[in-house]
Amino acid sequence: xxxxxxxxxxxxxxxxxxxxxxxxxxxxxxxxxxxxxxxxxxxxxxxxxxxxxxxxxxxxxxxxxxxxxxxxxxxxxxxxxxxxxxxxxxxxxxxxxxxxxxxxxxxxxxxxxxxxxxxxxxxxxxxxxxxxxxxxxxxxxxxxxxxxxxxxxxxxxxxxxxxxxxxxxxxxxxxxxxxxxxxxxxxxxxxxxxxxxxxxxxxxxxxxxxxxxxxxxxxxxxxxxxxxxxxxxxxxxxxxxxxxxxxxxxxxxxxxxxxxxxxxxxxxxxxxxxxxxxxxxxxxx
Amino acid sequence: xxxxxxxxxxxxxxxxxxxxxxxxxxxxxxxxxxxxxxxxxxxxxxxxxxxxxxxxxxxxxxxxxxxxxxxxxxxxxxxxxxxxxxxxxxxxxxxxxxxxxxxxxxxxxxxxxxxxxxxxxxxxxxxxxxxxxxxxxxxxxxxxxxxxxxxxxxxxxxxxxxxxxxxxxxxxxxxxxxxxxxxxxxxxxxxxxxxxxxxxxxxxxxxxxxxxxxxxxxxxxxxxxxxxxxxxxxxxxxxxxxxxxxxxxxxxxxxxxxxxxxxxxxxxxxxxxxxxx
Numbered sequence: 180x181x182x183x184x185x186x187x188x189x190x191x192x193x194x195x196x197x198x199x200x201x202x203x204x205x206x207x208x209x210x211x212x213x214x215x216x217x218x219x220x221x222x223x224x225x226x227x228x229x230x231x232x233x234x235x236x237x238x239x240x241x242x243x244x245x246x247x248x249x250x251x252x253x254x255x256x257x258x259x260x261x262x263x264x265x266x267x268x269x270x271x272x273x274x275x276x277x278x279x280x281x282x283x284x285x286x287x288x289x290x291x292x293x294x295x296x297x298x299x300x301x302x303x304x305x306x307x308x309x310x311x312x313x314x315x316x317x318x319x320x321x322x323x324x325x326x327x328x329x330x331x332x333x334x335x336x337x338x339x340x341x342x343x344x345x346x347x348x349x350x351x352x353x354x355x356x357x358x359x360x361x362x363x364x365x366x367x368x369x370x371x372x373x374x375x376x377x378x379x380x381x382x383x384x385x386x387x388x389x390x391x392x393x394x395x396x397x398x399x400x401x402x403x404x405x406x407x408x409x410x411x412x413x414x415x416x417x418x419x420x421x422x423x424x425x426x427x428x429x430x431x432x433x434x435x436x437x438x439x440x441x442x443x444x445x446x447x448x449x450x451x452x453x454x455x456x457x458x459x460x461x462x463x464x
Numbered sequence: 465x466x467x468x469x470x471x472x473x474x475x476x477x478x479x480x481x482x483x484x485x486x487x488x489x490x491x492x493x494x495x496x497x498x499x500x501x502x503x504x505x506x507x508x509x510x511x512x513x514x515x516x517x518x519x520x521x522x523x524x525x526x527x528x529x530x531x532x533x534x535x536x537x538x539x540x541x542x543x544x545x546x547x548x549x550x551x552x553x554x555x556x557x558x559x560x561x562x563x564x565x566x567x568x569x570x571x572x573x574x575x576x577x578x579x580x581x582x583x584x585x586x587x588x589x590x591x592x593x594x595x596x597x598x599x600x601x602x603x604x605x606x607x608x609x610x611x612x613x614x615x616x617x618x619x620x621x622x623x624x625x626x627x628x629x630x631x632x633x634x635x636x637x638x639x640x641x642x643x644x645x646x647x648x649x650x651x652x653x654x655x656x657x658x659x660x661x662x663x664x665x666x667x668x669x670x671x672x673x674x675x676x677x678x679x680x681x682x683x684x685x686x687x688x689x690x691x692x693x694x695x696x697x698x699x700x701x702x703x704x705x706x707x708x709x710x711x712x713x714x715x716x717x718x719x720x721x722x723x724x725x726x727x728x729x730x731x732x733x734x735x736x737x738x739x740x741x
Contacts, residue, residue, distance in 0.1 A: 198735050261732075262565050262568065262569055262737055264729075264732045264733050285571035296563045297561075297562070297563065313567075342488065
């Protein structure tokens with residue numbers, strides 16, 4: 180029996196993941212590529228999405244993974260979520276190996292992804308009932324818990340019976356947060372949870388993440404494009420670039436390491452300093 | 465809660481979720497149901513016409529049997545198609561909805577996931593088939609007095625297992641190739657339609673195709689269901705076909721689960737579930 184309190188929430192040692200993709204960037208066969216099929220078959224490339232990543236996240240920490248699009252953030256989250264298998268290295272969630280003890284890991288985690296993955300024709304409540312049953316939470320208790328979370332996030336219970344396709348992205352994302360938390364995960368994986376949200380919704384979600392960490396000791400892995408958000412929420416931050424972690428520390432230490440004249444450096448300045456890339460340009464790409 | 469009870473609850477999650485979806489797509493459900501009814505009636509009319517019937521009614525008892533023969537083919541093919549598609553398109557459907565990662569990440573055994581999907585397919589298929597049967601019997605005023613409906617229902621249930629196995633094998637294709645897999649499942653389905661004697665006796669097939677008929681569970685399902693409905697055959701008389709269906713189920717379900725497990729590992733290794741970033 181592994182003691183959750185003494186074991187790191189995430190233990191990641193020299194983890195790598197490579198994909199083989201068609202040159203068009205699609206994840207499947209290149210349908211429209213010119214030329215005969217035998218030459219198409221050769222037009223593939225290896226993409227090292229995550230390279231030798233090592234990190235350790237203690238229980239109860241909010242840990243940020245920051246990087247531009249295509250830097251490997253989401254792949255790292257998917258590896259932790261047991262949705263991908265590492266090619267090399269060791270990845271354990273509360274001491275359980277993500278490959279060999281997949282089911283045990285799945286009982287400890289939940290995930291909020293950038294695209295709220297729902298059956299859009301179904302209402303919030305119907306989607307939440309499905310989630311509760313999948314995770315073995317009694318439906319009535321799950322609904323009560325979800326409604327409490329939604330209420331806390333400023334989501335009107337009236338809208339809980341409306342098909343999700345009729346709700347705004349911000350409202351859908353709040354339902355996604357409620358769905359993830361109704362299962363009381365020990366590790367919450369949040370992959371750009373506030374991207375595209377209006378400032379108020381973003382603030383509601385951020386406040387709630389802090390509340391969950393404070394009141395329940397939930398460990399959170401957060402990927403974000405929003406440096407201000409990461410600065411506010413994260414105890415520690417890792418900059419990831421081309422699949423590698425190039426810097427890892429508290430936001431304060433990362434910012435303090437940036438040579439500056441005059442004003443206090445921001446986390447964006449720190450990103451530029453450690454990667455040589457301009458954050459705004461990278462995010463715009 | 466015991467582990468088995470929890471798995472059963474989780475299995476019911478897929479049944480409930482799919483019935484919610486049926487309710488939300490009710491307009492389309494009505495359209496498909498009416499289409500299936502009309503299609504089955506059309507096939508029945510071929511039977512009426514080919515036996516000299518007029519005014520929409522079979523002329524003789526033999527014509528009645530011919531109409532029933534074709535209608536049973538259409539109904540059973542409808543039921544088996546629903547079951548096959550529910551299972552084989554489970555992956556493609558979730559990928560389209562965008563929920564595939566959420567479902568695959570849940571702490572639920574794949575057997576539970578796919579078992580729940582199959583259970584929905586059986587209940588939904590039986591309900592739809594019963595409605596179409598009712599419409600067809602009323603329309604043609606078919607005589608079912610000699611039919612053994614209990615045996616026919618047993619045939620449906622027993623055949624479901626082998627079709628689940630086939631569906632599981634076909635469901636691997638969308639898992640391995642998001643673009644072309646769903647198309648390939650229809651090829652499997654079309655091949656079953658061709659060789660299983662849905663609208664004709666398998667003896668009508670060219671000799672080189674007949675061995676495939678012997679491998680298809682639909683062949684035995686159709687033969688047994690026709691014996692039950694046309695000749696009132698009881699369980700004892702249907703036993704040879706029922707045992708063949710049981711044997712096919714015992715082979716196809718483990719084979720399907722193994723293939724699906726292999727496909728899932730391949731998808732997790734290659735990022736075929738979904739990958740960006």
